[in-house]
Amino acid sequence: MDASRTDTPLSTFNNVMTRVFPLPADQSTLQGFVDKYLNDPCHSGGNYFRVALPLVYLQLLDYGSMSGRLTGSAHTSQNELLFMVVLEWFEECVSGTFKFNGKAYKRHAEGNALVTPFIFVDNPLSVMMGRENFGWPKSLINVTPVAPGWAPEAGQNVPIMRIAAMRLAQFYEGKSQRFSTIMEIEKRAGYTDGTTGVSLDAVKALTDWWAGSKRSYETLMQQWREIIDLSATNVGLITQMLERYRQTVSGNTTGSGSLAHWFASLGNSIGVKHFSDPQAPNQPCFESLANMRTEVTKMYGGGLLGSLESQVSSLDGGFAIRVHRYEAYPALKTLGVKVSKTEKPARAGDPPVDILTPLMPFWYRMNFSLKTSVPLSTRVHGEAFAEALDRTQLADYQPEFNPSMGQDVNGVDAS
Amino acid sequence: MIAPLFSAYPERSNVADETLRNPYQYFGKVRALGLSADAAILKAFLDSYLNSRLLGSGFKFDLSDPTNPTVIMVVSDFYRITGYPDRGNFRNRSLQFHVPVTRYECNSDRNGEQGTLQVFSYASNMWNALTSTELRGPLTRHALMRCRTWIEDLHAEASPSTCFSMAPQVIGDDGGVVSTSIVSVQKRASGFKAVEESPSSWDLIKLDNVFAVKQFQHQKYPGKVCYESLVQIGYDNTGMASRINWRSEGDSEGRLSKMCVRIRQDAAHPIVEALGLKTCDLHSYGRPEKRLRAIAQSGAAADLSDSDEVKDHLLMPTFYQVMEAGSPAKVDAHEATQQLRTDLALTSEAPDSDLEGGCIKEAGSETLCYRYRSDRPSYGWIKPSS
Numbered sequence: 001m002d003a004s005r006t007d008t009p010l011s012t013f014n015n016v017m018t019r020v021f022p023l024p025a026d027q028s029t030l031q032g033f034v035d036k037y038l039n040d041p042c043h044s045g046g047n048y049f050r051v052a053l054p055l056v057y058l059q060l061l062d063y064g065s066m067s068g069r070l071t072g073s074a075h076t077s078q079n080e081l082l083f084m085v086v087l088e089w090f091e092e093c094v095s096g097t098f099k100f101n102g103k104a105y106k107r108h109a110e111g112n113a114l115v116t117p118f119i120f121v122d123n124p125l126s127v128m129m130g131r132e133n134f135g136w137p138k139s140l141i142n143v144t145p146v147a148p149g150w151a152p153e154a155g156q157n158v159p160i161m162r163i164a165a166m167r168l169a170q171f172y173e174g175k176s177q178r179f180s181t182i183m184e185i186e187k188r189a190g191y192t193d194g195t196t197g198v199s200l201d202a203v204k205a206l207t208d209w210w211a212g213s214k215r216s217y218e219t220l221m222q223q224w225r226e227i228i229d230l231s232a233t234n235v236g237l238i239t240q241m242l243e244r245y246r247q248t249v250s251g252n253t254t255g256s257g258s259l260a261h262w263f264a265s266l267g268n269s270i271g272v273k274h275f276s277d278p279q280a281p282n283q284p285c286f287e288s289l290a291n292m293r294t295e296v297t298k299m300y301g302g303g304l305l306g307s308l309e310s311q312v313s314s315l316d317g318g319f320a321i322r323v324h325r326y327e328a329y330p331a332l333k334t335l336g337v338k339v340s341k342t343e344k345p346a347r348a349g350d351p352p353v354d355i356l357t358p359l360m361p362f363w364y365r366m367n368f369s370l371k372t373s374v375p376l377s378t379r380v381h382g383e384a385f386a387e388a389l390d391r392t393q394l395a396d397y398q399p400e401f402n403p404s405m406g407q408d409v410n411g412v413d414a415s
Numbered sequence: 416m417i418a419p420l421f422s423a424y425p426e427r428s429n430v431a432d433e434t435l436r437n438p439y440q441y442f443g444k445v446r447a448l449g450l451s452a453d454a455a456i457l458k459a460f461l462d463s464y465l466n467s468r469l470l471g472s473g474f475k476f477d478l479s480d481p482t483n484p485t486v487i488m489v490v491s492d493f494y495r496i497t498g499y500p501d502r503g504n505f506r507n508r509s510l511q512f513h514v515p516v517t518r519y520e521c522n523s524d525r526n527g528e529q530g531t532l533q534v535f536s537y538a539s540n541m542w543n544a545l546t547s548t549e550l551r552g553p554l555t556r557h558a559l560m561r562c563r564t565w566i567e568d569l570h571a572e573a574s575p576s577t578c579f580s581m582a583p584q585v586i587g588d589d590g591g592v593v594s595t596s597i598v599s600v601q602k603r604a605s606g607f608k609a610v611e612e613s614p615s616s617w618d619l620i621k622l623d624n625v626f627a628v629k630q631f632q633h634q635k636y637p638g639k640v641c642y643e644s645l646v647q648i649g650y651d652n653t654g655m656a657s658r659i660n661w662r663s664e665g666d667s668e669g670r671l672s673k674m675c676v677r678i679r680q681d682a683a684h685p686i687v688e689a690l691g692l693k694t695c696d697l698h699s700y701g702r703p704e705k706r707l708r709a710i711a712q713s714g715a716a717a718d719l720s721d722s723d724e725v726k727d728h729l730l731m732p733t734f735y736q737v738m739e740a741g742s743p744a745k746v747d748a749h750e751a752t753q754q755l756r757t758d759l760a761l762t763s764e765a766p767d768s769d770l771e772g773g774c775i776k777e778a779g780s781e782t783l784c785y786r787y788r789s790d791r792p793s794y795g796w797i798k799p800s801s
Contacts, residue, residue: 010637068637075591076591076592076594124541124544124557124584125557125592127541127545127557128557131545131549132548132549132631132632133634133637134634135634214545267723273634273641275549275550275629276436276549276550276641277782278436278550278551278552278629278646278648278780278781279779279781279799281434281436281550281780282436285642285644285782285785286587286631286641286642286787286788288634288641292634364622372635374634374637374790375634375641377789378641378787378789379791380642380787381785381799
């Protein structure tokens with residue numbers, strides 16, 4: 001049976017708790033990255049992607065269950081950490097109104113898309129499925145919730161989540177590989193009104209720079225307080241919060257604000273499926289730009305992350321994110337994420353730690369499905385786009401994937 | 416200039432793809448266990464897995480020894496794998512099954528070349544699994560591997576014991592994906608119904624020419640491939656030294672006959688069934704996971720119905736060979752503390768001269784032919800040179 005002819009999603013993800021930490025980033029650095037990663041003429045396939053806003057969304061997802069079309073009711077779960085960038089999507093045309101690199105483009109019918117160039121999951125199956133089926137560059141991590149310490153001082157940062165990845169630098173012959181902490185998420189303890197450490201001037205400068213508006217900090221906080229309505233239902237609260245969020249960060253009440261971009265982009269995830277040639281590992285034997293189309297099928301609820309006290313006194317929700325600066329995981333540098341502070345290594349040999357301040361973190365719980373994945377371009381062994389080649393050997397068969405003849409446990413679309 | 420340890424795609428994008436660039440050097444022990452196979456089933460596997468797929472490519476494979484077909488179970492324990500030259504180190508255990516084959520090619524002077532087809536591959540290190548699957552070619556799954564001891568280190572009169580076990584992720588009864596032991600090497604208990612088989616003359620030093628199918632699923636058409644190729648990987652094994660070579664019952668106090676390989680029946684890992692491995696016995700027992708759950712829930716083992724049974728095949732190796740490359744004593748002193756770099760060339764320290772000799776070296780990889788499909792039907796086989 002040709003699986004693509006059914007309406008069944010490739011994968012379904014249920015009861016997914018998502019914590020979103022928006023991080024301010026340098027837009028030109030972000031665009032530079034997107035130009036190299038997606039807009040490379042070798043594989044862009046006539047598409048162009050422009051960074052929609054100077055934000056990188058750090059997301060921590062806890063998947064209740066994941067299942068796929070190939071293995072019936074088999075299911076698994078995972079924790080996932082990813083860095084997401086929201087994009088505007090353009091396609092090449094003869095006489096478009098947008099010009100990039102000397103070519104004419106028009107806005108793609110889909111409008112927006114997202115790309116997640118750094119993804120970490122704690123399920124090995126998900127690593128291989130995500131990478132080899134869909135081109136998501138997943139790395140293996142483990143995620144450890146950390147119990148809060150006893151009676152921390154008010155305002156003291158307490159780690160609540162620790163994320164570790166395999167580190168070659170920690171490998172010594174004769175010993176097993178081990179995970180080293182690459183990131184910690186901290187939350188301030190106690191009542192934090194006025195103790196956030198974020199200067200009001202910095203917040204004002206950020207909102208001015210971001211939204212281009214001259215709103216006062218007090219105005220911003222007033223808007224924030226209006227959001228926090230404890231009598232609202234979950235659905236009502238998230239609708240209200242997201243609309244206010246959109247207004248706040250976009251600086252306008254109509255049109256395409258940043259949250260509108262964000263939600264519009266969720267349906268299209270752009271991946272680069274790339275595998276190296278064993279004869280020349282710097283070159284691909286196969287690469288394909290693909291659009292994974294997803295659909296949110298149920299929203300259980302959502303809201304702001306952090307205590308009421310934190311929300312009315314600052315924009316970080318009381319959270320801080322500590323990123324250990326390993327060169328194998330250069331997400332911050334690559335994406336131009338703005339760092340609030342850098343701590344020097346505590347011991348010789350340890351990496352420095354960059355501390356990030358999220359901007360209005362929020363959460364939601366949902367079900368979603370991966371409907372399909374469409375190749376936007378394909379090339380093999382250094383050739384140009386496969387579609388452009390005049391192959392006389394076109395065959396009408398569709399070779400089947402056959403991993404050693406067995407029922408493929410990797411067929412669980414744990415992506 | 417030394418190339419980066421990790422591939423970065425695209426170049427300079429800083430998105431590390433977590434595959435290690437070849438060629439590689441391997442230091443550690445390699446163990447080979449010969450397992451007898453049914454000639455007809457193994458030939459059918461070869462035709463189905465390889466020859467029928469390669470129709471039109473000009474390549475064809477046959478069993479190297481159809482009269483005494485043997486599948487080689489290779490267990491490696493590398494305390495050091497590094498790019499070549501030295502680009503940093505990591506360790507890995509792996510388990511692979513190899514079918515000795517002869518290669519034929521239309522209009523080629525390489526007809527009759529001997530090698531092995533690598534199938535059913537597992538690695539304990541995710542980097543190794545990704546590198547093998549995405550760069551070298553053989554589909555390699557991540558699995559937990561535990562090694563308590565090896566048979567040569569057990570006293571001849573020691574009680575039966577599991578030496579090595581490999582546990583990949585499988586689909587459990589309740590649909591959940593769990594890690595379960597699929598292959599183990601044990602000292603067998605008495606009462607084992609051994610099967611008389613002719614010992615194979617295959618030697619581990621011959622593991623120098625490996626064929627594999629490199630394959631990726633199509634993202635739009637699951638179950639179909641978007642790319643597949645036939646790859647050939649060469650190794651220089653001259654740096655390996657022989658440690659153990661048990662070929663018959665008389666060797667080493669008959670310890671070969673006290674070994675057994677246990678392979679669990681599992682639909683996702685049909686190793687015995689697909690390769691036609693000859694088994695000595697079939698053990699049925701209650702599913703241990705379910706028994707543990709029952710104990711945890713009720714404090715006592717519950718009755719287990721027939722459907723809760725699992726079956727393990729017991730196999731007796733026809734030979735057991737251990738070879739070693741490198742010296743752990745020398746390597747232990749060498750700290751592998753080089754930083755990973757994705758955007759810059761590694762300014763690696765000079766390779767340790769003590770480590771230059773006595774290793775397995777990859778001697779080059781080659782894509783023999785490939786085919787692919789985008790959103791259209793598949794293109795036929797293409798040779799890179801064409």
